[in-house]
Amino acid sequence: MSGGWLRVVGLGPGSAGLLVPEAAAWLAQASDLVGYAPYIARVTQTEGQIRHASDNREELARARHALAMAADGRRVAVVSGGDPGVFAMASAVFEALEAGPVAWRALDIAVVPGISAMFAAAARLGAPLGADFCAISLSDNLKPWPVLEARLRAVAGAGLVIALYNARSQARPDLLGQAFDVLRDVLPGRVPVVLAHSISRPEERLETSTLADIDPTRADMRTLVLIGTEATRVIERPDAAPFLYAPRFVEAR
């Protein structure tokens, strides 16, 4: 069977207003949707479309299944929250592609970007990512702690704003607190820290604190954690949350 394709599609942070039209178009044309159940549930149902919802820990099996269906002539959309290339399904799809039958490499495969959580959170806050920044995943099942610790020290020491993904889970509840301990070794306690929950969804919530005072138990797996720098500015406002921004100019140290 020919005519099959696979698109790895980013759903953005949640609201329809932040889903790019190109993603919406592929979702509407797909014969099969593949992904973690809560993301699949966000997609508008199309008649005849088959939904293959799975557990969050089955990324590679899900990717293989999607590729096999595309090879069978199906029109397959693999869905991720945010941007599929940021700690989401795209890497798993290409890992499965590389390990799979050589014939899969001739398939029509493409990735459609989306608004990742850190940009949705940053937009709500002002411009906290307006200078050099990095994105680091706290998934320690994918990365040994010494590697993670070295990365946190390097980026904080170099003055980058930090966005932490996969901040906290029941399987590793203490990791975020350990990460804050490492950062307190390098950065002053007054550095702003924000816990951003479900930005653009009805349950949206932003908690702004400092590195000295932040309580890691306030975060869960859906929390994006933003850690500013010594340069991050806070603009107080009447009757509204303060704006945070990163100045464009960096002074010599």
Next chain:
Amino acid sequence: MSGGWLRVVGLGPGSAGLLVPEAAAWLAQASDLVGYAPYIARVTQTEGQIRHASDNREELARARHALAMAADGRRVAVVSGGDPGVFAMASAVFEALEAGPVAWRALDIAVVPGISAMFAAAARLGAPLGADFCAISLSDNLKPWPVLEARLRAVAGAGLVIALYNARSQARPDLLGQAFDVLRDVLPGRVPVVLAHSISRPEERLETSTLADIDPTRADMRTLVLIGTEATRVIERPDAAPFLYAPRFVEAR
């Protein structure tokens, strides 16, 4: 006059399919568009809408003008390519807000995110940002070279994928070459390097090379430079450019 507002809007990389609906809605409602002329030119003209196009070097003056118009009751959209919070107009707007009249802090101001160049480029390539990564601007008029050099050494040494913005200009044509020299000190020459030009626009062009072989004179100010890591995988394909991806698992060093 009341009812004024200011939205800092990201236009994404260029194609209409990658402009989020929320951004399109604010652009259509704006009485005034403010921004760098080539970005303003991308916006669909609305009847009666006033276009304030300016030079790229006038960010702060442009931001002050936009805030003053919003305070005057105008509906102002400040436009940036990509995401306005990533090396674009949002930081300048908040810098102008902080330095301006206190009354401006009561204005209705918000940021609408967009697809930044590195995600558009990453999507075309596969999933090169699928592990920890950073975004660094090479604007040395905003940042002294020693700070930039230290940041490049830190992030490359820590194993992060690197996206370089504002990679090259006529005013500082040698900076990108100097940055590659620093990175070659830290990373092996076989690390993939991609120059991504005008992704999603008709003139889109991707050049994939290695850190050993890359020619910095191939880049200009509109080029996004992606530098992989030792772990970056390359999947060769028949009759198509190879896919690049970052494996999800990181091994201990």
